[in-house]
Amino acid sequence: MTYPPEIVAEAVVGGLLTGSVYALVALGLTLVYGVLHIINFAHGALLTCAMFAVWALVTFTGISPYTAIIPLAVVFFAVGYVLQRYLIGPASHGDDSNILLVTLGLSIAIENALLATFHADTRNLDGDFGFQVVEIGPMLISRPKLIGFAASLIVAGLLWLLLKRTDTGRAIRAVAKEKLGARLMGIEVGHIFGITFGLGCACLAVAACLLMPSFYVNPRVGNAFVLVAFTIVVLGGMGSVPGALLGGLFIGVVESLGGLLLGDSLGQLGIFIIFILVLLFRPTGLFGARA
Amino acid sequence: MKRSEWLFLVALLAALALVPLLASNLVINFLVTALIVALAALGWNILGGLGGQISFGHAAFFGTGAYVTELLQLRLGANAWAAAVAGIAAGALVGLAIGAAVFRARLRGSYFALVTLAFAEVLRILANALDVTGGASGLLLPLQPGAAHFQFDQRSVFAWIGIACVGAVLLLTRHMMNSRFGAHLAAVRENEDAARALGVDILATKLRAITLSAAITAAAGVFYVQYFLYLDANIGYGTWISIEALLAAIIGGVGTMAGPLIGALALHGLGELTRGFAGSITGIDLVIFGLLLVAAIAFAPAGIVGAWKRYVGGRRNA
Amino acid sequence: MSGGDAMLEVSNISRSFGGVRALGGLSLSVAQGSITGLIGPNGAGKTTMFGVISGFVAPDTGSVTYRGADITREPAHLRARRGIARTFQIVQPFAGLSVGENIAVGSYLRHAKPSEARARAEAVARRVGLGAMLDQPASALTVSGRKRLELARALATEPDLLLLDEVLAGLNPSEIRDILPVIHDIRASGVTILMIEHVMQAVMALCDDIFVMAQGRMIAEGKPDAVCRDPQVIEAYLGHGAAARMQEAGNA
Numbered sequence: 001m002t003y004p005p006e007i008v009a010e011a012v013v014g015g016l017l018t019g020s021v022y023a024l025v026a027l028g029l030t031l032v033y034g035v036l037h038i039i040n041f042a043h044g045a046l047l048t049c050a051m052f053a054v055w056a057l058v059t060f061t062g063i064s065p066y067t068a069i070i071p072l073a074v075v076f077f078a079v080g081y082v083l084q085r086y087l088i089g090p091a092s093h094g095d096d097s098n099i100l101l102v103t104l105g106l107s108i109a110i111e112n113a114l115l116a117t118f119h120a121d122t123r124n125l126d127g128d129f130g131f132q133v134v135e136i137g138p139m140l141i142s143r144p145k146l147i148g149f150a151a152s153l154i155v156a157g158l159l160w161l162l163l164k165r166t167d168t169g170r171a172i173r174a175v176a177k178e179k180l181g182a183r184l185m186g187i188e189v190g191h192i193f194g195i196t197f198g199l200g201c202a203c204l205a206v207a208a209c210l211l212m213p214s215f216y217v218n219p220r221v222g223n224a225f226v227l228v229a230f231t232i233v234v235l236g237g238m239g240s241v242p243g244a245l246l247g248g249l250f251i252g253v254v255e256s257l258g259g260l261l262l263g264d265s266l267g268q269l270g271i272f273i274i275f276i277l278v279l280l281f282r283p284t285g286l287f288g289a290r291a
Numbered sequence: 292m293k294r295s296e297w298l299f300l301v302a303l304l305a306a307l308a309l310v311p312l313l314a315s316n317l318v319i320n321f322l323v324t325a326l327i328v329a330l331a332a333l334g335w336n337i338l339g340g341l342g343g344q345i346s347f348g349h350a351a352f353f354g355t356g357a358y359v360t361e362l363l364q365l366r367l368g369a370n371a372w373a374a375a376v377a378g379i380a381a382g383a384l385v386g387l388a389i390g391a392a393v394f395r396a397r398l399r400g401s402y403f404a405l406v407t408l409a410f411a412e413v414l415r416i417l418a419n420a421l422d423v424t425g426g427a428s429g430l431l432l433p434l435q436p437g438a439a440h441f442q443f444d445q446r447s448v449f450a451w452i453g454i455a456c457v458g459a460v461l462l463l464t465r466h467m468m469n470s471r472f473g474a475h476l477a478a479v480r481e482n483e484d485a486a487r488a489l490g491v492d493i494l495a496t497k498l499r500a501i502t503l504s505a506a507i508t509a510a511a512g513v514f515y516v517q518y519f520l521y522l523d524a525n526i527g528y529g530t531w532i533s534i535e536a537l538l539a540a541i542i543g544g545v546g547t548m549a550g551p552l553i554g555a556l557a558l559h560g561l562g563e564l565t566r567g568f569a570g571s572i573t574g575i576d577l578v579i580f581g582l583l584l585v586a587a588i589a590f591a592p593a594g595i596v597g598a599w600k601r602y603v604g605g606r607r608n609a
Numbered sequence: 610m611s612g613g614d615a616m617l618e619v620s621n622i623s624r625s626f627g628g629v630r631a632l633g634g635l636s637l638s639v640a641q642g643s644i645t646g647l648i649g650p651n652g653a654g655k656t657t658m659f660g661v662i663s664g665f666v667a668p669d670t671g672s673v674t675y676r677g678a679d680i681t682r683e684p685a686h687l688r689a690r691r692g693i694a695r696t697f698q699i700v701q702p703f704a705g706l707s708v709g710e711n712i713a714v715g716s717y718l719r720h721a722k723p724s725e726a727r728a729r730a731e732a733v734a735r736r737v738g739l740g741a742m743l744d745q746p747a748s749a750l751t752v753s754g755r756k757r758l759e760l761a762r763a764l765a766t767e768p769d770l771l772l773l774d775e776v777l778a779g780l781n782p783s784e785i786r787d788i789l790p791v792i793h794d795i796r797a798s799g800v801t802i803l804m805i806e807h808v809m810q811a812v813m814a815l816c817d818d819i820f821v822m823a824q825g826r827m828i829a830e831g832k833p834d835a836v837c838r839d840p841q842v843i844e845a846y847l848g849h850g851a852a853a854r855m856q857e858a859g860n861a
């Protein structure tokens with residue numbers, strides 16, 4: 001069975017576009033991992049939460065999902081800060097496997113609270129987002145996905161600038177490198193942890209705004225994203241921002257081509273198998289991450 | 292393990308064994324479900340509690356036990372008991388295979404948790420897609436009541452078998468905790484370097500633990516399918532059982548012997564209670580379980596059993 | 610020390626971490642039945658050397674021979690089964706287990722039966738002065754208690770060669786006085802000992818032979834009193850390595 005090149009090209013481009021939003025989700029995860037050295041298992045549930053927030057905002061106030069980006073990012077930053085500083089941090093007594101379990105508990109609670117509130121139904125944004133396409137050569141590309149791609153790259157760039165050029169960014173990097181040393185330099189580590197977690201959540205809020213026009217939400221949707229995001233993070237090297245970006249694009253393409261060749265559910269299978277193989281054979285990631 | 296704890300467990304199991312004589316089918320149903328989760332959690336506890344390797348993917352073993360048992364009967368006409376034994380063996384084998392891959396690669400902590408989850412998800416997707424496992428519509432085991440078919444008209448028989456299984460696994464756990472293997476497992480959990488220096492073969496110890504753990508959780512899967520007679524990918528390999536096994540063990544008391552049983556009973560009891568109060572709102576019970584997990588980690592690292600011991604100890608010293 | 614009855618022969622071992630050369634091609638040997646000292650300033654590479662001997666650090670070059678068998682690539686737990694036991698400079702207790710359980714992990718190496726292993730553990734605990742603390746959690750021990758626990762666990766494996774990494778460090782003089790006879794007694798029971806130690810008075814009192822390391826090299830070896838008079842050794846200690854480095858730079 002062969003496919004005409006336009007179809008394959010369209011799948012590749014579609015995969016890159018979706019992958020850029022995956023990258024944004026993974027960026028939040030890898031940032032938290034890189035600094036706190038913890039795996040935030042509630043990442044997917046928080047994304048679901050953000051997607052419902054976008055859905056509710058757009059449905060009940062009629063604003064555009066793109067207008068919601070900034071207010072929602074601010075709110076989620078605050079939520080993330082508070083969660084880390086006043087719940088996850090204290091509850092886990094600084095033990096890694098405790099953090100994993102605490103965030104697992106949070107994800108179960110959040111996911112099911114959403115289930116109890118919104119029931120299991122799947123929801124989309126009203127409007128004609130699905131029909132907005134842009135012609136590029138012979139390909140028809142979804143406009144929301146194109147916007148998502150551009151916005152994801154911009155956010156990744158902003159995040160990178162923040163880490164490299166601001167005092168907060170320098171403090172975050174100092175804490176990531178050497179917790180004790182940073183503390184001795186007078187950096188308040190708990191505060192920086194909170195900020196990092198908040199930034200991770202803000203990434204999710206942006207990703208949710210970019211996803212909703214072309215995607216749907218139900219209380220379990222985060223599950224699908226969380227393992228994809230972990231795969232990306234592992235591929236890109238835990239804690240690496242450029243790695244997450246590359247990994248996201250790569251996984252987007254794999255999923256899209258896999259879906260084209262094998263059908264959707266087996267396309268998902270490919271992602272999990274990549275995840276397992278990378279962890280077993282290249283746990284430091286594929287893209288130039290150090291051990 | 293102290294004599295008083297052991298006596299308490301025997302009394303608890305005896306009390307549970309009396310329940311089917313007095314209670315309605317609804318209550319027996321509740322009991323059997325809780326026992327299935329308890330069995331899965333007892334399996335989880337060997338690896339996660341005693342061995343310190345926290346798995347998010349015990350569904351891989353539960354589902355394998357269930358599918359192998361059901362498929363051997365459906366496709367090859369095997370005897371139900373033989374199929375059950377094969378199901379447990381297959382679960383153990385899957386445990387050994389996953390363990391060999393994962394522990395050889397030295398994956399630990401969060402990595403171990405995530406990779407086990409990924410293995411379970413791979414199996415779930417495959418079971419959902421393949422024809423041999425009935426795909427998305429699942430498999431129905433024909434109703435054939437009779438001891439020879441491991442099916443019983445009376446639910447109470449299932450409850451008693453479940454109690455016997457839990458009792459047997461508790462005995463096995465106790466024996467294990469008091470053995471060289473138990474000491475090695477505890478050493479590996481506490482400090483791998485120190486364990487190696489004392490001659491402990493880390494890989495072999497972890498492999499034994501995951502194989503045993505998987506076999507017990509597979510037995511829970513076998514029991515599930517014989518009781519409910521229906522199986523699909525989301526039941527067998529779904530995250531629900533990975534999560535419930537973990538929750539029951541941790542909330543009950545991680546690494547303690549009785550913890551998983553107490554945890555399973557408490558969780559299912561609480562689940563029934565919240566359903567009683569909150570009506571049919573799905574999810575409320577799990578919201579509470581999730582928060583309980585956070586609370587257990589924050590305030591009661593040794594779960595209900597640990598909190599109880601502290602309380603009793605405190606009163607004795609007072 | 611040129612005796613042909615060396616129990617342990619380490620030859621030409623080198624090992625780098627990233628750019629840091631922790632061990633630069635050095636050799637040592639330990640005679641059966643001796644107490645051999647391994648001394649040198651901090652960062653000399655002594656602990657890394659123990660890692661190489663006990664199977665925790667893979668050397669880049671060189672070989673480790675124990676009783677005639679090449680064990681250079683053998684995993685740590687198999688070396689323990691051969692009879693090589695070690696303590697850790699940074700103590701590594703099984704924090705969640707009791708003192709008795711900690712020691713029993715060691716005694717299970719030679720005794721599979723739980724009752725025997727526990728009895729052996731109890732005996733070892735008494736021998737190092739932990740007899741009264743068997744049921745205490747290991748995390749409740751004092752510094753000196755933890756050092757004794759390290760020693761007890763290693764002893765419980767019934768080793769032929771015991772590697773002690775600064776078991777006296779952090780102890781006060783009276784605690785040291787208490788523990789020196791224990792070490793003597795261990796040797797008297799036929800166990801060969803290789804010990805890293807900073808407490809010179811203990812080294813002088815205990816050791817038959819001494820090897821001196823500085824900056825990943827072996828700078829001296831011999832009997833205790835001879836080693837003490839060796840100018841290179843004095844320089845390495847007094848200059849905290851700086852003198853040796855200057856000399857090297859001068860020679861280069």
Ligand SMILES: Nc1ncnc2c1ncn2[C@@H]1O[C@H](COP(=O)(O)OP(=O)(O)O)[C@@H](O)[C@H]1O
Pocket residue numbers: 626629630631649650651652653654655656657658
């Ligand atoms: N695992 C490691 N990674 C990087 N450097 C190491 C490691 N182990 C030891 N080193 C370095 O090797 C050198 C020797 O250390 P060590 O063997 O602990 O010395 P000593 O025990 O003599 O004080 C030191 O510079 C130390 O920093």
Ligand SMILES: [Mg+2]
Pocket residue numbers: 655656657698
């Ligand atoms: Mg040292």
